[in-house]
Amino acid sequence: xTSKQLIDFIKEARRRGFGDLEVKKALLEHNxxxxxxxxxFNILSPKHATKNQVTLFLNEDVMEVLEKRAKxxxxxxxxxxxDILRRSTVSQMKKKTSYEPKIDDALVSVFSRKRxxxxxKKTxxKKTxxKK
Numbered sequence: 047x048t049s050k051q052l053i054d055f056i057k058e059a060r061r062r063g064f065g066d067l068e069v070k071k072a073l074l075e076h077n078x079x080x081x082x083x084x085x086x087f088n089i090l091s092p093k094h095a096t097k098n099q100v101t102l103f104l105n106e107d108v109m110e111v112l113e114k115r116a117k118x119x120x121x122x123x124x125x126x127x128x129d130i131l132r133r134s135t136v137s138q139m140k141k142k143t144s145y146e147p148k149i150d151d152a153l154v155s156v157f158s159r160k161r162x163x164x165x166x167k168k169t170x171x172k173k174t175x176x177k178k
Contacts, residue, residue, distance in 0.1 A: 049082065049086075052073070052078065052082060052083070053086050053089060053090060055069075055073075056069055056086055056087065056090055057090065059072075060090075061120060061121075061122065063113060063116065063117060063122060063123065066087060070083055070087070102127070109123070112126055112127065
């Protein structure tokens with residue numbers, strides 16, 4: 047059985063924004079056995095870790111904002127991203143329509159040169175002779 051102290055340490059380190067690799071390295075430097083460390087991480091890993099994964103590549107500015115927001119909410123960055131996605135999905139489900147066009151979309155369609163909709167057929171006008 048892994049030590050509760052070890053599990054608590056890992057949870058606190060994650061909460062403070064340290065990555066699992068950094069935490070493992072610190073624990074190994076402080077002479078914790080590798081098997082115990084791995085057991086603790088397995089206990090803490092979500093059961094759905096291999097399901098529904100998404101990989102994001104974010105620039106430094108976005109990561110900085112996410113890190114600040116996560117710290118404020120006492121989340122890790124991945125928990126913060128998950129929370130943002132969950133809230134977005136819930137709010138979208140509450141809306142009556144699946145997509146509400148932005149005002150820009152309407153303006154683009156009004157001022158666009160591209161014709162949409164059915165094309166009008168050109169009709170030839172018949173010339174009639176005037177009687178005098």
